Amino acid sequence: MTTFCRTIPFSSFSNSRLRPLEPLPLYFAIPSRTYIPIWRHSHSFKAHGFSTTRYCLSTSRPKSRRTSTEDLFNYTSGRFLYNENIRLAERHVEFNVEALKTAAAECVGRKGVTHLEKLAEGGFSRVFLLTMDDGFEVIAKIPYSFTVPKGLTTESEVATLDFLRSKGIPVPRVYAYSSKSDNPVGTEYIIMEKAPGKPLEECWFTLTPKDRVRLVTSYVDIETKLFSIPFGAYGSLYYKDCLPQNLQPGLYAPGMGDGVDGTGERFSIGPSTDYMFWRGNRASLDLHRGPWRNQLDYIRSIGIRELEWTRRFGKPLENDFPQNNIVKGKVDPKLHLDLLDKYISISPFILPEDRASPMNTPTMRHPADLTPSNIFVSDSCEISCIIDWQHTTILPLLLTAGNPPLFENPDSGPPKNLEKPSLPEDYASLPPEEKAYADELHRRRMLFYLYMVFNGRDNQSHLDALYYPLLALRQHLVTRAEKPWSGNIVTLKGALIRLVACWDQLIADRGQHMSCPVHFDPSDVEEFYQLEENWFKMNILTEHWLSLLDDLGQDGWVRNESYDSVVQLNQQLRREWVAEAEAEADNEAEAKEDVASVENHWPFQDHEEFD
Known part of the structure; x- marks a missing residue:
């Protein structure tokens, strides 16, 4: 131990x-x-x-260990300590490789693609580097199957990039995209400029x-x-023509018109693409997902x-x-x-x-x-x-x-x-x-x-x-x-x-x-603070375990090269705490209860998920 x-x-x-x-x-x-x-x-x-390796998309991301066509569809930039089958299934996306090459070449006026490689795998998308016949390079970004909201995420990201470029913000130029899967490629995609410069991480x-x-x-x-x-509402950015009229509050604050550059004629704020408004069963609920004119709403x-x-x-x-x-x-x-x-x-x-x-x-x-x-x-x-x-959103400054x-x-x-x-x-x-x-x-x-x-x-x-x-x-x-x-x-x-x-x-x-609309009894507050202090102590212990397990991600992500050792250490930690439970118990019934507390609810093992 x-x-x-x-x-x-x-x-x-x-x-x-x-x-x-x-x-x-x-x-x-x-x-x-x-x-x-x-x-x-x-x-x-x-x-x-x-x-x-998990959330941000950079051209210096670790490469896959294998280069088969199947690896283009699968997640290979890490492993998951628990619920791995679920995580990998969420990230599995099949598509027509040749159709993607054709779409990429056509949108930049090239004859064809001579090389395609998986460049990065983030939290919600997979990124590919495509090299043309004359050496010109572009990026193709494909969202995972669990990325939501479907369609709107791609539409908003493309419009956001276009809008930001119009404001002098250095972001990639979009060459082509599809926010629907019923296309020759077989999935949503964005084909964009390869970022100029070198990654800051280098x-x-x-x-x-x-x-x-x-x-x-x-x-x-x-x-x-x-x-x-001077935005006029809260939500995410879209091209006007992809939103119904009732979801177009406009782009700018009252009195700003369409802006001095006319961007208000092309763009509007629409529903939020914040993942939490669409996650799991939330997508089936009748919710107000924006746009919002009022911060309180x-x-x-x-x-x-x-x-x-x-x-x-x-x-x-x-x-x-x-x-x-x-x-x-x-x-x-x-x-x-x-x-x-x-x-x-x-x-x-x-x-x-x-x-x-x-x-x-x-x-x-x-x-x-x-x-x-x-x-x-x-x-x-x-x-x-x-x-x-x-998933860019426009929110109150505070x-x-x-x-x-x-x-x-x-x-x-x-x-x-x-x-x-x-x-x-x-x-x-x-x-x-x-x-x-x-x-x-x-x-x-x-x-x-x-x-x-x-x-x-x-x-x-x-x-x-x-x-x-x-x-x-x-x-x-x-x-x-x-x-x-x-x-x-x-x-x-x-x-x-x-x-x-x-x-x-x-x-x-x-x-x-x-008067404050919310009230807590003083005795309840005092008791709560005592409970909370112990809760925080358990958080410290959990953070310590995470650091031991190669800084394990909240979804169980771990580097490929560390996976085997992390699995072994996780099993060792679990055994040690089971033994600790047995040793500290005053009687057999208590030992059984304490052991079950560890074994059935160990945080780093397969478990049922609720979304």
């Missing part, structure tokens, strides 16, 4: 030796869009919180001080352009969506081990419904009431939380292209605000000021391994520092949002409300309790005092 496991007796999950997480990182005066921990290694994207760890400045300033310049677009629709799904399809669920030792047994979905009702009640107060408030400005940002894998740079390290705009992972604060606490970071005073005397760690930490601190400086200088609206009162609490509640029912009633309740506790500050801009 590992040393870490020995410090946590099975019957003592509230052991004080486990450092509890803060109930919520309230230091988010400068919030992030994605939390990235201090790294465990100095030259691994996975260890730095970046996934280089030089991410060797950026010079000048490179960092050019990277950050070019990125802030792009974001400033995005934030300045959008916030409310998130709660209604999960409320309706839970009412129709929710069933009692037991949490995975070890969380099932904090909230025991099967949890009734009615408890989750009650929390969603509370969310819906308080939802009119999460964002400013006035639609004209700058914090409600419809804002477009990259949907995949930018990493070095989906940014390309020039030789001078200025951004030359940003890829992977699938919900999109935050540092992208590229420029996240690598420290666990907020900076005391914006002083330029420096290396440790004893840097020269550090051993090589510690010096390498100090170098990497300093580099990330510098990127964070530069982003805050230039973002604050050039993008005032974003800066204002970053420092808006209760930003983190507002964002956290919305994020928790949109999570599907899983048996977890802790995180949503915690988010509600914290925002309710700040009620007076939440309504400070309303001009009049009003």
